[in-house]
Structures are given as C-alpha cells and as structure tokens.
Amino acid sequence: MKTRKHEANLISFQLLLNSKNQIISELKHVPEKDIERMFGKEEAIILGTLIERARVKLEPLHTYLQKEVNAL
Helix, strand or coil: CCCCCCCCCCCCEEEECCCCCCCCEEEEECCCCHHHCCCCHHHHHHHHHHHHHHHHHHHHHHHHHHHHHHCC
C-alpha cells in the first residue's frame, strides 16, 4: 500500500561538501508546468509566484558561490 506524502519540496538551496572535498552549490525548483499539473489553478498561481520570488533571491547567491568555489 502506498502512503501519500504530505509535503512537497517546491524550491531548495544547498551548499554541499562531497566525499571528494568538493564544495557544491545546488539550487532546485519544481518546474512551472508541474505545479500547474499537481495543484489547483488558484494554488498553482500562488505557488508559482512564491517560487519565482524565491528564485530571484536565491539565484544570485547560487551564482556567486559557484564563482567563489571555482576561484579557489
């Protein structure tokens, strides 16, 4: 029997250290087309807006950290 998830990761930012001691900046988000498919119209509009606003703030940080890691 499958259990339903009660949470969804809509957008995430991580700064990782892997087993090779490499620092990795990672930014992931649910594609807009998937939001529209998974949620009702009103929810999709709200969630899409929130994800876009978060991306506007997180993408510059992600890009900055990638450049800093590459410069090391």
